Amino acid sequence: METRDIVLGVDIGGTTTSFGFVDREGTVLAEATIPTEGRKPAQTLVPRLAARAAEVAAGLAGTRLLGVGVCAPNANQNTGTVENAVNLAWDPVTDLRGLVRQHYDLPVEISNDANAAALGEMLFGGAKGMKHFIVITLGTGLGSGLVANGQLLLGADGLAGELGHVVVQAGGRECGCGRRGCLETYVSATGLCRTLFELLADSREPSDLRTVPYQDLTAKRIFDAARAGDPIALAAFDRTARTLGLKLADAVAHTGPEAIFLFGGMAAAGDLLLRPAQAYMEEFLFPAYRGHVKLLPSQMQAGSAAILGAAALIWNRLAR
Amino acid sequence: METRDIVLGVDIGGTTTSFGFVDREGTVLAEATIPTEGRKPAQTLVPRLAARAAEVAAGLAGTRLLGVGVCAPNANQNTGTVENAVNLAWDPVTDLRGLVRQHYDLPVEISNDANAAALGEMLFGGAKGMKHFIVITLGTGLGSGLVANGQLLLGADGLAGELGHVVVQAGGRECGCGRRGCLETYVSATGLCRTLFELLADSREPSDLRTVPYQDLTAKRIFDAARAGDPIALAAFDRTARTLGLKLADAVAHTGPEAIFLFGGMAAAGDLLLRPAQAYMEEFLFPAYRGHVKLLPSQMQAGSAAILGAAALIWNRLAR
16 A cells, blocks of 8 residues: 655644644545643643644554644744744743654644645645735734745744734724734724724714624624625725725735735625725726736635645645 | 956936946946937847947956846836836837847846846845845835845736835825825825925925925925925925835835845935834834834945846846
8 A cells, every 4th residue: 555645734723723634635634623721831732732643643544744734823934933822821932843843753844824824725725836925814813924936925034924914004993913003903803893883983874783782793793784784884894895905905016916815704705805805906006916916715625724724834845 | 367257237227228247246347328219119229239238348358248137117027028118118028138138148137127226235235145125216216126035026927016106095196107195106206395395285384495396396405405404394304204114114014024225315315214214114013023124225336236236137047
């Protein structure tokens, strides 16, 4: 029987850590999860992960493990450090790669989820064969992974490609990063909720959402209201799409991508967000770029995207 | 006698075409100019250039020509085309590289001046040894060349790195590109003049520049007035620096450069523009980037920068 080459892809989340064994074509042969226990240090997570992964691997006959790819919040691919990890009470981890290598004498790559998503899209998704593209992950916040000349743009400090923190409006909305006016305070699930409340205040238009307190509001409720024709909910999506289109046009002027992929729950709101964002982007694009940049939903399966992205980190390295 | 390897660097401008023979260390061994005669087609310029360059080369004993680098307005490095060249009445040139190769059976590279300036800075200027940096050329407009992972960011269509056309304000000032609110309408010699007139209108403050009609106003006059303490001129520089700092912070969030170099006449206004722009950029930077990005004047000599940039196009290719 021929040996099948596989890698281990690991996605460390605030609550759950998922992992899976992935072959070169992006097939997940086996996967499982363990609780992250993010209140305990990273040093306790890695041995538990390795032990559970060994159990799962025992069921995979005829395979050869070639490396491990890990994505973790705020992980720096250049340095291997993890600082200020969202939803984790970790002290700064100076060498997550080293921690993993204590259990695997193999190539190890770490990165944040948006960069992993970009490589996942390149190896297994809609960006196959593309040398220049951008992946935007839309969730509570806005993450991004930029690929140029076939390589991730990591920059001098490994921190490039943070489009969630380009400035939409100087002195605008308070952001979790400590500044004001960042893109993710306008374009994200929470940004959409903030825009909706602004519009409820600005306008006298009736809306079913006038009965909902801020803390109960979700992007899903705004989505449902918009689908039902609620004018304020529709206006909130339109304004969000316009801001996204404007800043994507700026991103195009920087890196000249062939396509931009939207990943995450909000990307599914095609008619409400993706299509109008494409139209606004075209309006704001430098004329030479017009009609040249596709705005597309990610082709990655929501369920296994994180594991595939983590696996792509190491498959991409092995391919070089 | 040892043979000295040289390349020919050519800078095609609206009025004058300059060229020079440049060695690997960036020494210009000989240089000359010819009139561009931009009303005539590109097909007539290249033979005149080659003839005059041959005369100049005749004086260079013991050299070997390795290639030709050409910068021309709006030249596309990927395709070799020149379309809508500023100040030239050329029909679209589908293959400028091919035109040059009719006279030189050698590697030929073409690009626009900002990309050439970036490679010049990398090979011969302040960006030696850097893998991630940006060069901003400030003149009548604002050009830019972005380098990431040691390579020019050209993008899918060869048109990436047009920071002059990121949007400062949707619906803002009219730009030559047909849109509104582009960065170069605020940050450039003409942008500074427009800002000064806006401030003269907004404010009641006295200013010597209230006697100057718009068509006679220059960045140099505003510079001189600011040096003499004119409050409106000082405010115009401050506002220009703030807009530049804001958009440079966005550029950092895209590509994570180690340094940003300012090239051109306005970059010389260090205390009035460069230093306050650095302070504003720091204010607008995502916290993780703060203190990590230097804003520096270009280290290229103004006189020979264009020829050196053009020469760098080909030295960089030969080094790969």
